[in-house]
Amino acid sequence: EVQLVESGGGVVRPGGSLRLSCAASGFTFDDYGMSWVRQAPGKGLEWVSGINWHGGGTGYADSVKGRFTISRDNAKNSLYLQMNSLRAEDAALYHCARADHVAFDYWGQGILVTVSS
């Protein structure tokens, strides 16, 4: 059974940093690209960042470019999102999702990030 479990969320002050992790199981992790997708309270889905199977290709939404860094450790079946210079508008539920070619076929339940002074 495919499982994606996010961790590392919490409350952080504006300008602060946080590192999210996503532990993958039930599939061959390095066969798939991965992405982070977020959802602010009461709002829609927003794609944040993606990475290809070996980590050599990455992409970012304009809203996070230069502040967030996606990475993966295939030996640990893990995906990461380093978030720096956090803003109030970054507060959201962050999901990791498996990319099967151009669609996201499995999603984690998400981890909450709160940005507040």
Next chain:
Amino acid sequence: QSALTQPASVSGSPGQSITISCTGTSSDVGSDNLVSWYQQHPGKAPKLMIYEGSKRPSGVSNRFSGSKSGKTASLTISGLQAEDEADYYCCSYASSFTWVFGGGTKLTVL
């Protein structure tokens, strides 16, 4: 990276059919079969319903179908059922490992 355009809400009665549109640009929706659709019930993670424009994952009802014309993709749900009431999002691969979502459509089953 502009969000794809979806209607904010649609509604239909049980047994009817509804269609949700998703309009983008020639770089995303209008380019190849790059569109996917997701269903999200309150408090739940999104679920993939359609990929590559018109393909259904295993386990998804054949009441759900996808199509595309030019820069507009569409999700049609036939034989509406109460459990179809949810938020629906379109998504398109854009380029260089980037994606864009639509703003979401709230489906109400009357």
